[in-house]
Amino acid sequence: MDDDCTIVGASFAGLACAIALARSGMRVTVLEKKVDAGQKLHTTGIIVKDAIDQVAILDSLPAQFVRRISGVRLYAPNLQHVDLAAPGYYFLTTDTPEVMRWLASRAEESGARISYRALFREATRLQSGWDLAEFGTTRFLVGADGPTSAVAKVSGLGRSSQFLFGLEYAYPGVEPPESDRLHCFVDRRLATGYIGWLAASPGGVQVGLARRVRGRQRPAVEAMGEFLDKIAPILDLRQARPASVRAGMIPCGGIVSPVAARRVLLTGDAAGMVSPVTAGGIHNALKHGLAAGHAIADYLGGKREDPSGWFVKSYPRFRMKRLLRFLFDRFQSDALFNLFLHTRPIRAAAGIIYFHHKGVFDPQMQPTDSRGQNPAAASDALTLDRLEREVARIKQSEPANR
Ligand SMILES: Cc1cc2nc3c(=O)[nH]c(=O)nc-3n(C[C@H](O)[C@H](O)[C@H](O)COP(=O)(O)OP(=O)(O)OC[C@H]3O[C@@H](n4cnc5c(N)ncnc54)[C@H](O)[C@@H]3O)c2cc1C
Numbered sequence: 001m002d003d004d005c006t007i008v009g010a011s012f013a014g015l016a017c018a019i020a021l022a023r024s025g026m027r028v029t030v031l032e033k034k035v036d037a038g039q040k041l042h043t044t045g046i047i048v049k050d051a052i053d054q055v056a057i058l059d060s061l062p063a064q065f066v067r068r069i070s071g072v073r074l075y076a077p078n079l080q081h082v083d084l085a086a087p088g089y090y091f092l093t094t095d096t097p098e099v100m101r102w103l104a105s106r107a108e109e110s111g112a113r114i115s116y117r118a119l120f121r122e123a124t125r126l127q128s129g130w131d132l133a134e135f136g137t138t139r140f141l142v143g144a145d146g147p148t149s150a151v152a153k154v155s156g157l158g159r160s161s162q163f164l165f166g167l168e169y170a171y172p173g174v175e176p177p178e179s180d181r182l183h184c185f186v187d188r189r190l191a192t193g194y195i196g197w198l199a200a201s202p203g204g205v206q207v208g209l210a211r212r213v214r215g216r217q218r219p220a221v222e223a224m225g226e227f228l229d230k231i232a233p234i235l236d237l238r239q240a241r242p243a244s245v246r247a248g249m250i251p252c253g254g255i256v257s258p259v260a261a262r263r264v265l266l267t268g269d270a271a272g273m274v275s276p277v278t279a280g281g282i283h284n285a286l287k288h289g290l291a292a293g294h295a296i297a298d299y300l301g302g303k304r305e306d307p308s309g310w311f312v313k314s315y316p317r318f319r320m321k322r323l324l325r326f327l328f329d330r331f332q333s334d335a336l337f338n339l340f341l342h343t344r345p346i347r348a349a350a351g352i353i354y355f356h357h358k359g360v361f362d363p364q365m366q367p368t369d370s371r372g373q374n375p376a377a378a379s380d381a382l383t384l385d386r387l388e389r390e391v392a393r394i395k396q397s398e399p400a401n402r
Contacts, residue, residue, distance in 0.1 A: 002138065006141055010107075010116075016289030021297050029136075036101070037100045037114070041246055051283035057106060069093055070181070074184050086351065121133075144285075146268070176198055185198075251274050255315050284316065
């Protein structure tokens with residue numbers, strides 16, 4: 001065999017997996033169809049604090065590639081807003097092309113070989129691995145090739161069927177107001193099933209929206225034009241030309257099935273490893289990509305069984321988040337959101353989504369409305385109780401699902 005493991009896709013999941021395998025002494029090749037890992041990205045690139053805390057390779061992420069965002073400003077469809085924060089919690093917006101190049105160089109320094117301009121198309125099963133035609137033979141194959149995985153297709157594994165579609169414009173050199181907040185906009189017409197956003201990044205501002213993919217819809221660029229009109233009172237970008245456009249499908253139906261078979265597994269977006277509610281996938285891609293690398297190294301080193309059996313059981317199941325996705329898809333209502341934005345249950349639910357249960361009910365968290373007042377309503381204490389119990393239940397049942 002030419003390689004111990006071939007990974008298709010040099011993004012968050014594939015590079016993390018390659019780092020773990022190469023550091024375990026395995027011969028690893030990453031096949032990437034692009035000419036450079038930082039080219040043509042389809043992500044805003046926001047990294048949540050949990051990823052910084054849990055993924056050790058991010059410890060040395062250069063400070064100039066990130067910008068700290070300490071809270072969320074959540075806008076109802078009528079542009080009334082509340083500010084949300086949790087003590088100690090933050091997000092990092094990133095210069096994502098540079099982060100990706102940095103991650104690729106970490107993989108190469110660890111000993112992995114990255115083959116660019118390498119479009120993976122076919123694989124034939126061998127007794128002890130795979131024949132990848134012009135890319136040689138390998139003992140183990142990993143699909144880290146995103147939501148429309150070619151590895152899944154050729155190896156007969158499952159593929160995502162439910163998606164959001166995200167479109168984002170980047171404007172370098174623009175500084176938004178309240179730049180230490182992630183501005184999130186609920187609007188059923190423009191961002192059905194998800195949100196629009198505006199975020200200060202290390203080099204400027206990123207503005208985007210994502211919506212559920214269903215049947216015939218008007219083009220996303222049209223919705224984006226309307227979104228720019230809508231947010232003009234906050235930041236007027238209507239005359240500015242975006243320096244780059246990022247767009248892509250975001251799986252939102254949970255982990256595909258089957259996600260692995262003998263000597264092949266999927267990770268990251270290829271596996272459907274994106275939160276069905278927040279549409280965040282970078283943390284899962286890094287964390288489970290790394291873990292997959294360690295599991296495969298153990299298998300190839302003769303220490304454990306094929307990870308397609310035991311390892312993939314550790315993938316997040318997103319049970320509660322899939323339920324929330326189901327409810328949001330069916331019952332999203334602009335009128336109700338306008339009415340209830342300031343109520344504690346809505347703020348609590350938003351806190352659960354944005355801050356992953358931490359500090360949501362912290363008494364120091366002081367939400368404010370657009371008039372700078374705290375509109376907490378005592379009457380919804382009962383609902384809040386129920387939500388708190390629900391959070392405790394989620395915490396117990398899904399420790400890995402952050
Ligand atoms: C608009 C948008 C904004 C987003 N914003 C965020 C965010 O802010 N935070 C967050 O956590 N998540 C976000 N996501 C989701 C996040 O981007 C993904 O979950 C994450 O990129 C998954 O990483 P991955 O490594 O699994 O796959 P991908 O990033 O999709 O990478 C797959 C790689 O495989 C390569 N490839 C594909 N097919 C082949 C082939 N046949 N041969 C060779 N190479 C191939 C591709 O070129 C690519 O480099 C966003 C998604 C979108 C669409």
